[in-house]
Amino acid sequence: xxxxxxxxxxxxxxxAGGIGAVxxxxxxxxxxGVATAxxxxxxxxVAGVLLHDLxxxxxxxxxxxxxxxxxxAPVRPVVRGGVVVxxxxxxVALPVVSGKGDPRNPSLTPLDYPRNLAIVLxxxxxxxxxxxxxxxxxxxxxxxxxxxxxAGPGPVSRPPxxx
Amino acid sequence: MRSPLTGRLPEPPAALRRGPLREGAFGSPLHDPAxxxxxxxxxxxxxxxxxxxxxxSHYLQQQPSWLAWVPSRPVWGYRVSQGIHVGTGxxxxxxxxxxxxxxxxxxxxxxxxxxxxxxxxxxSILLLVSAAIFxxxxxxxxxxxxxxxxxxxxxxxxxxxxxxxxxxxxxxAVKAPIIAAxxxxxxxxxxxxxxxxxxxxxLVAVGTAVAVVTVLTAGQTxxxxxxxxxxxxxxxxxxxxxxxxxxxxxxxxxxxxxxxFRMVVTGPRPYTLSLAELRALPQHEATLPxxxxxxxxxxxxxxxxxxxxxxxxxxxxxxxxxxxxxxxADGLYRQSVxxxxxxxxxxxxxxxxLNGEPLDxxxxxxxxxxxxxxxxxxxxxWVARVEVL
Numbered sequence: 001x002x003x004x005x006x007x008x009x010x011x012x013x014x015x016a017g018g019i020g021a022v023x024x025x026x027x028x029x030x031x032x033g034v035a036t037a038x039x040x041x042x043x044x045x046v047a048g049v050l051l052h053d054l055x056x057x058x059x060x061x062x063x064x065x066x067x068x069x070x071x072x073a074p075v076r077p078v079v080r081g082g083v084v085v086x087x088x089x090x091x092v093a094l095p096v097v098s099g100k101g102d103p104r105n106p107s108l109t110p111l112d113y114p115r116n117l118a119i120v121l122x123x124x125x126x127x128x129x130x131x132x133x134x135x136x137x138x139x140x141x142x143x144x145x146x147x148x149x150x151a152g153p154g155p156v157s158r159p160p161x162x163x
Numbered sequence: 164m165r166s167p168l169t170g171r172l173p174e175p176p177a178a179l180r181r182g183p184l185r186e187g188a189f190g191s192p193l194h195d196p197a198x199x200x201x202x203x204x205x206x207x208x209x210x211x212x213x214x215x216x217x218x219x220s221h222y223l224q225q226q227p228s229w230l231a232w233v234p235s236r237p238v239w240g241y242r243v244s245q246g247i248h249v250g251t252g253x254x255x256x257x258x259x260x261x262x263x264x265x266x267x268x269x270x271x272x273x274x275x276x277x278x279x280x281x282x283x284x285x286x287s288i289l290l291l292v293s294a295a296i297f298x299x300x301x302x303x304x305x306x307x308x309x310x311x312x313x314x315x316x317x318x319x320x321x322x323x324x325x326x327x328x329x330x331x332x333x334x335x336a337v338k339a340p341i342i343a344a345x346x347x348x349x350x351x352x353x354x355x356x357x358x359x360x361x362x363x364x365x366l367v368a369v370g371t372a373v374a375v376v377t378v379l380t381a382g383q384t385x386x387x388x389x390x391x392x393x394x395x396x397x398x399x400x401x402x403x404x405x406x407x408x409x410x411x412x413x414x415x416x417x418x419x420x421x422x423x424f425r426m427v428v429t430g431p432r433p434y435t436l437s438l439a440e441l442r443a444l445p446q447h448e449a450t451l452p453x454x455x456x457x458x459x460x461x462x463x464x465x466x467x468x469x470x471x472x473x474x475x476x477x478x479x480x481x482x483x484x485x486x487x488x489x490x491x492a493d494g495l496y497r498q499s500v501x502x503x504x505x506x507x508x509x510x511x512x513x514x515x516x517l518n519g520e521p522l523d524x525x526x527x528x529x530x531x532x533x534x535x536x537x538x539x540x541x542x543x544x545w546v547a548r549v550e551v552l
Contacts, residue, residue: 011339015332019333025294029319035315037313045293049293052292056260060267061189080368081365084261084372091256091257096396100304107398110397110402
């Protein structure tokens with residue numbers, strides 16, 4: 001760590017406090033017996049990071065690459081924004097849409113969530129289209145479609161295999 | 164100066180540098196410290212908020228004796244703190260996924276380990292990422308009462324929370340200069356094209372996702388927003404007698420109590436009460452929320468017997484605490500301790516009615532505890548026994 005005087009001291013204190021908190025958490029998991037069931041907890045900890053890094057991130061990269069291939073550059077930021085919002089909202093909605101939970105409790109997940117998610121995604125799509133159309137028209141006037149490079153200077157990352 | 168911690172380790176053969184490990188494999192302008200630091204700042208605030216409110220909830224549920232000073236007011240205390248915990252947790256999902264996306268290429272750094280210190284730092288980040296994903300996923304799944312794991316959720320969520328905030332603190336300490344420099348970066352103003360637009364657009368999209376998620380779920384505890392709560396697992400006015408239920412009578416294997424039901428009150432002068440005798444005692448009203456650990460809350464108009472009246476009649480000394488026990492045969496929450504501040508509060512009732520009707524069996528008929536500023540799981544239902552402590 002670099003930095004002088006109080007800044008340096010502040011960083012060391014924060015780092016040391018952090019290590020202490022991590023140690024407290026790990027100790028709690030390892031000594032918690034059946035309640036913390038550490039082999040299962042460790043499996044979930046590792047599985048989460050593996051699924052994220054080796055499944056979700058490549059999928060997102062592939063999605064970004066498709067976006068740069070198919071969506072014309074002028075509207076790409078807007079379309080990407082719409083896709084990002086739709087994907088993130090869907091991620092949060094997955095548990096309620098899954099229909100899991102206790103079916104004997106009618107006050108738990110009482111709504112038609114697949115329908116509600118469809119409404120939300122439709123609203124995101126309409127908003128994205130409304131924001132994208134004027135840009136598209138403006139650009140179409142400026143330069144004919146044939147001259148646009150669909151692969152463009154890619155603002156979204158390409159999957160490793162394709163670049 | 165060459166120290167064993169920071170000395171450069173030999174680089175692996177270049178032939179191994181393939182696929183995502185190649186230079187420039189990730190071309191997006193979103194993989195940029197300026198974006199990472201901005202989302203990271205919000206994510207850090209979100210985790211700190213979740214951790215603080217999580218500690219509050221954890222200790223209120225544990226009821227350690229050193230927390231006996233916790234007041235029974237404001238009545239909405241736990242409702243607000245737990246609403247913030249779950250609301251912030253839901254907002255963390257977009258922030259965490261976006262933050263991790265901006266640093267995705269870091270996983271494929273070359274060489275993988277430059278020095279011992281670098282290796283240790285990477286291990287701490289592995290811990291950070293796995294703990295953060297774990298907290299967000301288990302919390303998200305818990306609010307629909309889906310438990311696809313063998314461990315006890317509250318305990319593990321608590322300890323992994325310590326690991327998450329601890330490794331975040333360490334991460335901020337290590338990266339402080341990079342973070343400060345990145346936050347000081349300003350994109351050149353007035354540029355309408357190129358990476359600057361992509362970065363700004365991404366931040367706007369992530370912020371929009373957080374706002375959309377919040378608006379579509381906050382109605383489970385913020386009543387005026389309930390019509391917008393399209394993706395919330397609860398509606399504050401949906402359930403028997405217009406109030407949601409966490410554990411149903413069927414789930415707790417409770418049958419409607421018969422005429423032989425007796426409320427047992429123990430203390431210096433123990434006694435028992437039939438349901439008719441309980442109803443004949445002075446009845447009081449209280450408008451109090453049920454605030455669940457899962458983040459929803461709803462307000463009920465309760466009517467019943469004051470707990471402190473029952474304790475007084477049993478000869479309890481002033482400032483006595485109480486223990487209430489449910490008809491439930493088992494379950495973690497069949498008993499709860501009512502500390503002296505809550506037990507002495509005039510709003511703390513053994514409620515017999517909700518919203519003008521006899522209590523529904525799912526709400527704890529014939530009698531349930533309802534106290535101000537208290538986690539829902541400690542508002543014991545189907546109460547059959549009250550002990551002076």
